[in-house]
Amino acid sequence: MPVLINREGGAAKAAGDRLEAxxxxAFDAAGAQADVQMLPADGLADAIERAATEYPRIVIAGGDGTVASAAQLLTGKDVELAILPLGTLNHFARDLEIPTDLAKAAQLAAKGMAKPVDVAEVNGRRFVNNASVGLYPFMVRDREAIQDRKGWPxxxxxxxxxxxAVxxxxxxxxxxxxxxxxxxxVTPLLFVGNNRYSLDAGSVGSRETVNDGKLSVYAVSHASRPALLWFGLRAALGLADRGKDFAALGDTEALTVRGHAATIxxxxxxxxxxxxxxxxxxxxAGGLRVVQP
Incomplete structure (x- = not known):
């Protein structure tokens, strides 16, 4: 069984040279023989494509970006994807209740059953969690620059x-x-989720399902900086006002977004x-088969 590890992922990078062993x-204990490959992020796609021609199930180890790379290549194919959550946040794995404990995740990857899940797509690019325009892309770009400059987590x-960004x-x-x-x-942030994300207290940012066949659309209303900060705090606590805080809100199977520029x-x-x-x-809908509890 091929186990393809993004060695640059959060937990993988922290574990260092010990991780392969x-x-x-973990797979030996689960009764499975693993062909473990430690790969740079830019080498994953080629490894996934090769493995998909030889094996009915591929194990991917990394975070959400790594899983999305696998979804880009495996959606619509008769190949099962198993996940070892070795990223920083692992949102997709958590929403599927895939254990973050390595031994338990390996047991599931080796012996578990695959079930269909939805994958979202925009202009041919697939994503498993969400896509956003506005504040968040700026925050990510700035965060990466700070990480490169200061070495911060x-x-x-x-x-x-x-x-x-604010x-x-x-x-x-x-x-x-x-x-x-x-x-x-007019919005500072347009968010499109692969299935519906909760805005409710106690479950903000999580999904009850990833196979409802819907995109969830949230466009934050035009706001001043103080109002946007106040919205961010209320949203984190599950207190967002659906009527006032969003210029658009709903579920759909397809969405087209136009603007004044050529690119975004x-x-x-x-x-x-x-x-x-x-x-x-x-x-x-149901485009990717993922091993899950």
Missing amino acids: QVEA KWLAMVPASWD SRLHHHRLRIDMGAGAAPI EIALDGEVKQLDLPLKFKIR
């Missing part, structure tokens, strides 16, 4: 990056069409890309 031991670098607040004038005709919006910056599962406008989102 730890993963092999991701969570710490995000603090000054978030403040910088201090340079920019609103996007867009037209969005969820199937009922294009509507103009967008974050896909935390990776910043520059894509051509219009942005054409769609959901690939």
Whole structure:
């Protein structure tokens, strides 16, 4: 069984040279023989493509960006994806209740059953969690610059990056069409989720399901800097006002976003890309088979 590890992922990088032996031991304990490959992030795609021609199940070890890279290549194929959550946040694995404990995750990867999950797509780029335009791509780009410059961990670098993004607040004038005709919006942040993300207290930012066949759309209303900071605090506590805080809110199977420029910056599962406008989102219902509890 091929186990492809992004050695640059959060937990993988922290574990260092010990990780390969730890993963092999975890699969041995699960009664499976693992072909463990420690790979740089830019070598994962080729390794996944090769493995997909030889094996019915591939194990990917890394974070959300690594899983999204696998989804880009495996969606629509008769190959099962198993996940070892070795990133920093592991949102997708957590929403599927895949254990973060290495021994338990290896046991599931070796013996568990694969079930279909949805994958979202925009202009041919697939994502498993969410896509966003506006504040968040700016925050990610700034965070990465701080990490490179100061060597800070991701969570710490995000603090000054978030403040910088709000201090340079920019609103996007867009037209969005969820199937009922294009509507103009002015928003600092457009968020498109692969299935519905909760806004409720106690479950903010999580999903009950990843196989409902819907995109969730959240466009934050035009706001001043203090109002946006206040919204961010309330949203984190599950106290967002659905009527006042959002210029657009809803579920859809397809979404088109137009703007005045030829291209736009967008974050896909935390990776910043520059894509051509219009942005054409769609959901690939049940397009990826993932091993899960």
